[in-house]
Each structure stands twice: as C-alpha cells, then as structure tokens.
Amino acid sequence: MKKPAELVFIPAPGIGHIISTVEIAKQLVARDDQLFITILIMKLPFDKLFTNTDSSISHRINFINLPETVVDIPLVFLSFVNPFVESHKIHVKEAVTKLLTDQSAQSESKNPRVLAGFVIDMFCTSMIDVANEFGVPSFLFYTSSAAMLGLWLHLASLRNEHDKDIYELINSSTEFVIPSFVNPVPTKVFPSELSDKEGVAIFLDFGTRFRETKGILVNTFSELEAHAIHSLSDGKTPPVYPVGPLLNLKSDDTRVAPDKAREKSDILDWLDDQPPLSVLFLCFGSMGSFCEAQVKEIACALEHSGLRFLWSLRQPPPKGTLTLPSDYADPKAVLPEGFLDRTATTGKVLGWAPQVAILSHPAVGGFVSHCGWNSALESIWHGVPIATWPMYAEQQSNAFELLELGLAVEIKMDFKTESEVVVSAEEIERGIKEVMELDSDTRKRVKVTSEKGKKALEFGELVFVPAPGIGHIISTVEIAKQLVAQDDQLFITILIMKLPFDKLFTNTDSSISHRINFINLPETLVDIPLVFPFFVNPFVESHKIHVKEAVTKLLTDQSAQSESKNPRALAGFVIDMFCTSMIDVANEFGVPSFLFYTSSAAMLGLWLHLASLRNEHDKDIYELINSSTELVIPSFVNPVPTKVFPSELSDKEGAAIFLDFGTRFRETKGILVNTFSELEAHAIHSLSDGKTPPVYPVGPLLNLKSDDTRVAPDKAREKSDILDWLDDQPPLSVLFLCFGSMGSFCEAQVKEIACALEHSGLRFLWSLRKPPPKGTLTLPSDYADPKAVLPEGFLDRTATTGKVLGWAPQVAILSHPAVGGFVSHCGWNSALESIWHGVPIATWPMYAEQQSNAFELLELGLAVEIKMDYKTESEVVVSAEEIERGIKEVMELDSDTRKRVKETSEKGKKALEFGGSSYTSLGRFIDQI
Structure with a gap:
C-alpha cells in the first residue's frame, strides 16, 4: 500500500509565483490522494499582498507563513532576492522540523507521512541546502517559460563549462543562438537583470544550481513550447515536466481588497454591453506602471484608434523604493485634458483590474500586456491575442517567444521600465489595431493553441475493447491497472463481449479502481461457424452497434454530471488484436485507435510480415506456407518452420481472415504489447521499421494477486x-x-x-x-x-x-x-x-x-x-x-x-x-x- 507523502513547496515572494504554486499544488493533490503539500510563505517587507492564502482550497494543502526577516536590501531585484531567501533558511528548517514532529506525535495517524522532497522556486535555489540536510531530493518549480529556462541554463553552461564572460559576451553581441528558441535571440530582449556585471553573476549562480535538482516542473505545455521542451532533453538537464497551463481561473480577485467586488461587477456589466471581440484590454501586471509622458502617448493612441478599451492605469511607486504601483486618486491628473469625456462611450480607465474575468469575457478581443508568463498563459487560455509591451524581468524574452510562436503582435518588444524611453502614439496605435484584427493569422493561431492548452489539463477516458477470452481480458484488466496507477487523470472503461457458449469471462471486479469501469455489452446471436477465426469477425462485428451505444451513453452521462469540475475527454479506443473492426467505431467518434496485442512481439512481427507479403508483394500466403518448410520472419532470430505457424493459417479462408486482421493493425496510432524489452529485444527492434505504428512493450502484465476463487x-x-x-x-x-x-x-x-x-x-x-x-x-x-x-x-x-x-x-x-x-x-x-x-x-x-x-x-x-x-x-x-x-x-x-x-x-x-x-x-x- 502506498504511503502518504508530504511535499514542501517554497515559492518566491511574488504574486505570480505564489498563484502558480497554489495551482500546481491543487493539481497534484487532485491526482494523488496520498499526497499532502505544505506551502511555506515568505512575506516581503514592503508588501502585504502576497500572504493572502486560502487554507480552504484542500485539507491536504497547508500554508505556513514564515516569520518576517529584516535584511539590508539593495534596491535591485536580483541583489535583494538571494539574501532575502537565505535569511529564511533557518525558518524553513524550523517549520519542516515542527511539521514532521507534529505528524509523528499524532498517534491516531495510522499512516505517518513520509517527507518526499522540497519543491523550490527558481529564485530559492539556496533551499536545496535545507533539503539536503533533511536527506530528501529537491525539485525545481519554474514559473516562467521553457524557452526562458533554456536561456538561463545555456548561459550558465557557457560560463561554467566554456569559461565565457557572459556580461562581456552580451554587451559585444547583438544576438545569441539559444537552443530553446527557434531563432537567434537579440541581446536587447535578454532579462533586465543581465544589464550589469553583478546581476549577471547572481542570475547565472541561480541557473547553475538548477542542475542540482532531481527534476524541473515548468508552467507550460508541450503543444505550446514543443521546440523548447525538446531542446531541454540534452542529457545534462534534470528531467523536465511540462505541467501547465497552471492558472487560477476561478479567482474572483476580491481577496485583494474587499471593496473590489463592486468594481468588478461594474466592469463586467459594461463589457456585457459591448459587441463580441470589440474591446482592447490594457494591463501591465502587479508591478507595471508608466511615467506621465508615456501615459499621454497611450491615451492618444487609444483615442485616435477609435477602439473600445479597458485600461488598467496604475500610479508608479516613489522613485528609490521597491513598493508596488497603486491606483490613482484621480487619473485626470496624468491623462490628456478631456480624454475621459471624449472616450466615455468607448472606453473605461480603471485602477486595479480583475484580469482573469476580463480576459474570459467574450467582448474582449485583444490584450496589451507586459508579457509576464502567467498573463501570457491566461490570454492564450482564453484565446485572446497579445500585443507585446514587456517592462522588466524576463518579459522581453517572453515577448520575443510569443512573437516567434505567432501568438502576438509587437508594440515594443524591448521596452524596459528603467530605460525611460517613451513609445510613440503612432507605434502604439499600429500595434493595437493589428492585435484587434478579427481574421488575422495570429488570432486563429491563439485560438488553436487555447484549445490545445485546455486539452493538456483534461482528464482522459480510454475505452478498451478486449476479445472475449480469459487471457485477453486478464491482460486488459492488468494494463488498465498499470495505466491508472501511472496517470491519475486517466479513466478507463472496459467493454465486455460475452461469448454465447461461456459464462467464465464476464466475472469483472469493479472494486479494482474507481477509475476502471466495466460494462457488459448485450449478448448477440450470430450464425457462428465452429472454426475459430471464422466466428471471431462476425461476432465482433455484431457488437459494433452496442459499443457505439455504450460509448455514447458514457459520454452523455459524464457531460450531464454538472458537479464534475474536470470533464473527461474521450482520448481513444484500445482494441484487441481480434477487434480491429472497432477502428471504424473509433473513427466515428473522431478519436484514435490503439492496438493492445496480448501475445508476443515476435508473433506480432510474424503477423505483420505475412500481411505485408500479401498486400505489398502480392504473395499467396497459403501457397507460400504449404510450399515451404521455413520462412525468414524479421521478428525471429532464426528462420521459422511453417509447421509452427498459427493453426488458423492451415486453410485458405483462415489465412485470409488472419491477414485481414494484420492489415488493419497498421491503421492504429500505436501498439501496446504484453512483453518487455529485455525478453524480446530482437523482435521489438525489428518492429521499428518505419511502416509499423509505434510499439510500446508494457509487460509482463499478469494478475499475480488473483486467488482464482472468482471462477x-x-x-x-x-x-x-x-x-x-x-x-x-x-x-x-x-x-x-x-x-x-x-x-x-x-x-x-x-x-x-x-x-x-x-x-x-x-x-x-x-x-x-x-x-x-x-x-x-x-x-x-x-x-x-x-x-x-x-x-x-x-x-x-x-x-x-x-x-x-x-x-x-x-x-x-x-x-x-x-x-x-x-x-x-x-x-x-x-x-x-x-x-x-x-x-x-x-x-x-x-x-x-x-x-x-x-x-x-x-x-x-x-x-x-x-x-x-x-x-x-x-x-x-x-x-x-x-x-x-x-x-x-x-x-x-x-x-x-x-x-x-x-x-x-x-x-x-x-x-x-x-x-x-x-x-x-x-x-x-x-x-x-
């Protein structure tokens, strides 16, 4: 029995980091009911925003606010974050020690939790030392993009392994080849922390320690960053797990301040009155603000464009402080005179904005964004194209990637808050008009990526259709158990066809897992010849209508369960080698078919080879078998005597049925085989011939705990x-x-x-x-x-x-x-x-x-x-x-x-x-x- 495990998360003290941490914690406990998570919160000395945690999220997610520490903090982010995190190491050690002591003291607990590891933020790498003291592994939770992770690791590698001076390199080059980006990356979009020698050193020291972890969780998904994720399987980087998009989509943002509920309601009421895709939303994150001159240029662009808009306008903090922007008491003071009156019917100027609620509204058609990674993922999730206006941290690199992926248009890709450059109204107007184009390729691409992102987080439903034989059904149940054990988002339904002459094969056990479901299909009467291969095909064919009805009902019942927070997507059919006609039913549902081959890889190779000889080389297999004593079959080491060929090949009609099955094997998207590489290395290798779908050796699949008493x-x-x-x-x-x-x-x-x-x-x-x-x-x-x-x-x-x-x-x-x-x-x-x-x-x-x-x-x-x-x-x-x-x-x-x-x-x-x-x-x- 699996023991309860405790993971300790240590997020960096920033709202984007904490939101993502809470979201991955929710996903993890939803997938594993034996997992408990404690999130340790470090409170910034200049802000109270980030400590609003919600312990009601799950009884298996616990928040601990660490004691505040006072450190001599320089006013540059990278310079302050390391000593700030370092100062919390003692508090983390004390909190984890107390956590473990409290648990062991709870004598009523029959299953004490095992400390499984630390999951640390990318700015908390010094906490690896604390994990090492507890003798547990560290994992990195990287809250930005995989491309940016690749940039970070690549620069650290150039310094550490190739003795390059990265600061000099950046300042003497206009662009770099970074493996995680498709195109060379201009140095002007490198993170702002790399603009001085000390910042470069601190940045690279963080990246160097990333490789000390046992794995890296990234808030992204494969369909969004396929190139970047692939580039990270370089043999030097710990395993990378794309686990996103991790977004707090149900947040009502009212926890930021109680009086915001009314403001949110007013905003949504206004949006309800606007046409679909007509409103441009401008929002620059919790730390984004502009000088007065830039505010006026934005206002001029909005007014001149004639676009409907919602603009989150924040007041910059006093210079020389690390406090956050705030709402203006009166925005008229920085806006062009009369602007609010002239745009009263087309736009609204806000302070704080409920970003998720706005992006999810059908009236919103474009997003001018600072390109913080969370904001980019939220926009993509809701299918809203982005106009890039990055400001600080890694946002310029994010903007470059979003443009590279065709999910954004450019206003200013290399804008940096500290540069004091003012972007002209003309540049802004060009960008906002482009992002609002209704038929643009960018909008279409964002919509497609949005759908892929949602599918990445869906629960999946696989439908298994085994042949009606005890060996086939036992193996099917065993692979189902392995699948749900390895993926907590997977549900499996096994459809049982009952043979007319036997009752043995319908004894199914629904207690195996709540995520494995058995459905006994109605019995069918067919005129069955008494020779094995002849009866199988008409018998399975007669069940196609019942399979279709069962799957339709399954999907209908699931969509009717309104309380289900995570709807299941039908991921595909897994069909037995004798049930290839069920490929037609899978095609009707628009899902792929996979073959579950319950015999050996060598036998699979024999079946496919004979089918290929008939179909591609016009050979008469029946004649070939009867005129030869042995045949060379690629999946066997030695020539195979024809006397040991399957008995179904002993007559002409049987051979034709056998080969028809084998022919359809190639229509599937993959073949699962009940074997293992170490047993059938030669046979498995022979099947990577470019013509066969991917072969997955997943055995030995055996019901070793069966006491056989159910017979x-x-x-x-x-x-x-x-x-x-x-x-x-x-x-x-x-x-x-x-x-x-x-x-x-x-x-x-x-x-x-x-x-x-x-x-x-x-x-x-x-x-x-x-x-x-x-x-x-x-x-x-x-x-x-x-x-x-x-x-x-x-x-x-x-x-x-x-x-x-x-x-x-x-x-x-x-x-x-x-x-x-x-x-x-x-x-x-x-x-x-x-x-x-x-x-x-x-x-x-x-x-x-x-x-x-x-x-x-x-x-x-x-x-x-x-x-x-x-x-x-x-x-x-x-x-x-x-x-x-x-x-x-x-x-x-x-x-x-x-x-x-x-x-x-x-x-x-x-x-x-x-x-x-x-x-x-x-x-x-x-x-x-």
Missing part, C-alpha cells in the same frame, strides 16, 4: 488443499502440467502422459480436463471421475508423489517454491507467468499461436521441447518416451535453461518498476494520448 465459489477449498500438499514437497521438486482454459486431450494421450509421469518418478500436479463434445465450441470441464481415462491403478501407485486435479489455481501453483517445472500449452500469458516465477517450461502447444510461442521460447533458451508442433486437431499421440525425456530435462536443477529463466524473471520484475523499461514505455504511451 467458482467452491474452488477456495480445492486451492487450499493443493497448497497444503505443495508445502510438504521439497523445493523445485514438483512438475506442474496445465494446458490453459481450452486445453484437453483424447484418452489415448492421457494414458501416455500418465505413463511418462509414473515412469519418471517425478512429483507432479496435473490439471486434467475433459474434452468438450466434438463439433461444439464449449470449453473443457473437470472429469466426474478421472479414473475412467487414466491407466488402471495409476492414482493409487502415484498417491505419494502426485495429484491429478481438474481446475488448477495456476498463479498460486507457479509461485510456490516447491514447483520446479511447467509443462505448458505456451499460451503467452502462461509463458509470462512461468518466466515471472522463474519456472522453466516444457513446451506442448495446442492451438492458435502457441506453436510459434513455443518456437520462440526455445529460441530464447527459456524452455525445453516435448513437442513444438503439436496441434489439437492433428490427433497425433505423443509417446510416453518423448514426454518423459522432456519432463526430466525441464526438471534438471543446474540446467542453463533454469539459470536463464531466473535471470529473465529478475529482468521482467525490474521492467515494471519505476524507471524500468516497461514503466517508461507505458509513460511514453500516456504522453501520446
């Missing part, structure tokens, strides 16, 4: 008896024989197996099933009395060495230390279970692709052969001598096969662990959807 309630006692018997046997001494849910033998073959077991003297557990009546598709069943088919006296003579069972709890038996070998039909699930438990296999395939699986297991050195090309329908009887040779070989204690299986078992377990090959592969699939 029938009376089986619990049988299982207990079997395990009690195994407890009395020496380690690795018992041979287990089991042939899957559809495996059974004629009486003559049963007698040969019995003779081999008795003559070998081996201990054994034998799952002996009665064949179904000929000409039916029902499953094997337990014998009422197995003595009827066994050699006379066999049960008495082997009473001390073996047990003959009917149904067998396979997982429980294979996991028992007494079991040393497995005679198996080589169904892929059974093979993976045996490998997982380190039990070597003796191959006895029977139907479907089991002969090909047996060939591969022998090729990989994980099995010995009893009979590799046995097929149920051939009615060949394998002799007791052949069987005895195979079972004695598989039980050898010091064999290379046993050693190889043990090594592969360990690799399979590591593949599913955090950072393992299959865990990572599943993560790549989640990223794709």
